[in-house]
Amino acid sequence: xxxxxxxxxxxxxxxxxxxxxxxxxxxxxxxxxxxxxxxxxxxxxxxxxxxxxxxxxxxxxxxxxxxxxxxxxxxxxxxxxxxxxxxxxxxxxxxxxxxxxxxxxxxxxxxxxxxxxxxxxxxxxxxxxxxxxxxxxxxxxxxxxxxxxxxxxxxxxxxxxxxxxxxxxxxxxxxxxxxxxxxxxxxxxxxxxxxxxxxxxxxxxxxxxxxxxxxxxxxxxxxxxxxxxxxxxxxxxxxxxxxxxxxxxxxxxxxxxxxxxxxxxxxxxxxxxxxxxxxxxxxxxxxxxxxxxxxxxxxxxxxxxxxxxxx
Amino acid sequence: xxxxxxxxxxxxxxxxxxxxxxxxxxxxxxxxxxxxxxxxxxxxxxxxxxxxxxxxxxxxxxxxxxxxxxxxxxxxxxxxxxxxxxxxxxxxxxxxxxxxxxxxxxxxxxxxxxxxxxxxxxxxxxxxxxxxxxxxxxxxxxxxxxxxxxxxxxxxxxxxxxxxxxxxxxxxxxxxxxxxxxxxxxxxxxxxxxxxxxxxxxxxxxxxxxxxxxxxxxxxxxxxxxxxxxxxxxxxxxxxxxxxxxxxxxxxxxxxxxxxxxxxxxxxxxxxxxxxxxxxxxxxxxxxx
Numbered sequence: 001x002x003x004x005x006x007x008x009x010x011x012x013x014x015x016x017x018x019x020x021x022x023x024x025x026x027x028x029x030x031x032x033x034x035x036x037x038x039x040x041x042x043x044x045x046x047x048x049x050x051x052x053x054x055x056x057x058x059x060x061x062x063x064x065x066x067x068x069x070x071x072x073x074x075x076x077x078x079x080x081x082x083x084x085x086x087x088x089x090x091x092x093x094x095x096x097x098x099x100x101x102x103x104x105x106x107x108x109x110x111x112x113x114x115x116x117x118x119x120x121x122x123x124x125x126x127x128x129x130x131x132x133x134x135x136x137x138x139x140x141x142x143x144x145x146x147x148x149x150x151x152x153x154x155x156x157x158x159x160x161x162x163x164x165x166x167x168x169x170x171x172x173x174x175x176x177x178x179x180x181x182x183x184x185x186x187x188x189x190x191x192x193x194x195x196x197x198x199x200x201x202x203x204x205x206x207x208x209x210x211x212x213x214x215x216x217x218x219x220x221x222x223x224x225x226x227x228x229x230x231x232x233x234x235x236x237x238x239x240x241x242x243x244x245x246x247x248x249x250x251x252x253x254x255x256x257x258x259x260x261x262x263x264x265x266x267x268x269x270x271x272x273x274x275x276x277x278x279x280x281x282x283x284x285x286x287x288x289x290x291x292x293x294x295x296x297x298x299x300x301x302x303x304x305x306x307x308x309x310x311x
Numbered sequence: 312x313x314x315x316x317x318x319x320x321x322x323x324x325x326x327x328x329x330x331x332x333x334x335x336x337x338x339x340x341x342x343x344x345x346x347x348x349x350x351x352x353x354x355x356x357x358x359x360x361x362x363x364x365x366x367x368x369x370x371x372x373x374x375x376x377x378x379x380x381x382x383x384x385x386x387x388x389x390x391x392x393x394x395x396x397x398x399x400x401x402x403x404x405x406x407x408x409x410x411x412x413x414x415x416x417x418x419x420x421x422x423x424x425x426x427x428x429x430x431x432x433x434x435x436x437x438x439x440x441x442x443x444x445x446x447x448x449x450x451x452x453x454x455x456x457x458x459x460x461x462x463x464x465x466x467x468x469x470x471x472x473x474x475x476x477x478x479x480x481x482x483x484x485x486x487x488x489x490x491x492x493x494x495x496x497x498x499x500x501x502x503x504x505x506x507x508x509x510x511x512x513x514x515x516x517x518x519x520x521x522x523x524x525x526x527x528x529x530x531x532x533x534x535x536x537x538x539x540x541x542x543x544x545x546x547x548x549x550x551x552x553x554x555x556x557x558x559x560x561x562x563x564x565x566x567x568x569x570x571x572x573x574x575x576x577x578x579x580x581x582x583x584x585x586x587x588x589x590x591x592x593x594x595x596x597x598x599x600x
Contacts (some may be wrong), residue, residue: 017479028425028427028500030420030424030428030503030504031420031424031425031426031429032426033418033431034416034417034419034420034424034503034507035416035417035421037413037416037417037453037473038413038414038416038417038473038478039434039436041413041436041469041470041472041473042435042436042439042473042475043471044454044458045451045454045470045471045473046439046442046447046473047435047439048348048450048454049447049450049451049453049454050442050446050450050457051446052450052453052454053446053447053449053450056450061485082494105335108337109333109336109337110337112329112333113330113333113334113337117334117337118337119591120590121338122338123587123591124341124344124345125340125341125344126506126587126590126591127345127348127426127507127580127583128344129578129583130528130579130580130582130583131532131533131579131580132531132551132576133532133534133578134473134532134534134554134558135532135551135572135575137350137553137558138554138558138568138569138572139348139350139351140347140349141558141565142347142350142351142354142565143347143350145363145565147363147364148362148363148364148367149363149367150350150367151366152367153365153366153367156365157365157366161586164515181352182347182489185344187343187594190591190594191594194594220391220522239443243443246534246535249555250555250558263445264445267445267448268445268535271448271449271539272539278449281449282449282450284446285443285445285446285448285449286446287434287441288443288445288446289441289442289446291383291441293441294574308536
């Protein structure tokens with residue numbers, strides 16, 4: 001197949017009436033047969049565990065008796081869990097804002113370049129997308145290690161005291177946020193870039209004719225035209241950042257004094273700790289799901305409502 | 312008109328300056344992104360004394376292959392890196408093949424056929440996109456214990472095969488394939504299955520590469536699920552699981568961890584190098600994931 005063919009074009013979204021009438025209800029069983037493997041696997045490995053989790057969160061672990069909201073009361077009463085939520089909200093806020101700003105600016109640079117070097121840059125910045133949180137943490141440990149990492153080495157050769165990324169609260173956040181930004185920078189820049197090049201050039205021409213400044217064009221043309229891409233990126237960033245666990249696990253182990261503990265890391269540790277009531281941990285995991293969905297719905301609504309104001 | 316001339320000159324001058332500045336910014340960003348990876352490569356060839364030495368050097372003074380030979384030959388509490396590389400590759404490849412097949416088949420049914428309950432089924436699939444892994448982690452483990460899958464390669468492969476996102480992605484792509492092709496195939500006596508296999512499948516190489524590579528990467532990089540489901544059969548432990556174990560055991564002999572990590576990231580990056588054109592184009596157009 002010709003690789004130059006666009007992957008998604010607008011025609012795709014126009015439902016083809018012809019197609020939908022042709023085979024209507026004729027070979028239904030073939031469709032069911034084709035859906036069967038996906039349906040069965042999804043039901044067994046996703047839906048069943050979800051239903052089990054919902055039931056268990058209202059049960060006592062040992063007796064399976066229904067105990068109402070006791071598990072939720074327990075998990076909300078656990079200071080460590082509440083703290084992990086506060087931590088992850090701070091991290092998510094920083095990561096989302098910084099990532100949006102830097103990837104947007106760099107996408108502007110890429111768009112302005114529009115040459116061979118530009119396509120090379122796109123490939124290079126995308127490399128970290130293929131690296132896992134665990135591997136990224138090992139790579140960054142070489143830089144941040146207190147005993148002999150690169151940063152310590154530089155500070156010592158400048159006759160300054162080395163800094164510890166595991167015992168200083170602010171630096172511990174940096175040790176988590178910087179690898180996270182590094183991992184996601186290329187992917188998010190390319191999505192931003194896709195948003196930028198999809199804005200029709202007529203918009204910019206019209207703004208130019210109207211005598212709009214660079215800043216006015218940015219605020220009134222570029223950013224509003226990218227709303228859908230921004231929603232995609234923000235929702236994606238919030239969803240993934242709130243589930244962060246691999247990088248904190250390796251970089252700080254949640255420390256110092258649980259200042260960088262995240263809910264998923266808390267739950268990961270709790271699942272393996274028999275002394276903690278498992279059903280309360282499940283209740284906590286459901287809370288994580290509800291919070292992520294809630295935050296995403298709010299973001300979606302906010303960006304949607306703004307759109308209707310503009311229109 | 313000399314005035315016009317100077318204006319034009321200034322304009323091109325500004326354009327050139329702009330180009331150079333942007334080029335420099337881009338080069339700087341590239342350097343920042345690749346620096347951590349470049350910095351780690353020679354570190355894998357340093358001796359245990361040199362790796363945390365002050366002042367730290369980029370190039371090793373005593374070049375050694377010891378870290379590689381050690382990590383490939385020795386095992387730690389039954390965890391063997393070489394064997395985990397092989398099993399992770401096996402798991403990822405089987406998973407990609409199964410995942411493409413199952414998800415494309417479902418997407419084909421959703422894209423081209425009408426059947427009772429289609430809308431309800433579609434939502435049933437789509438809603439699962441919004442369930443975080445951690446929420447169903449413990450109960451999923453109960454399910455795989457019940458199915459006697461724990462400590463086999465199947466527990467690593469099967470639960471992640473279906474992805475509502477991939478079905479969505481393929482459905483969008485299939486919508487773009489003209490109905491006339493389907494009709495022609497039907498007239499030639501093709502069954503629905505034949506149309507999928509002979510028309511849709513060969514036309515889908517681009518989305519298959521994109522979804523195939525992201526699926527491979529998801530399996531290759533997975534950590535939480537294998538660390539909770541591969542408990543006793545340490546021979547099939549996955550790469551990231553083993554790196555984590557090496558990381559917590561070899562903090563003083565870190566060259567071993569670096570060598571293992573280098574090998575573990577080389578494979579997905581190599582795959583990216585092969586398919587980079589299709590992957591970059593795919594994101595530029597659709598915003599993959």
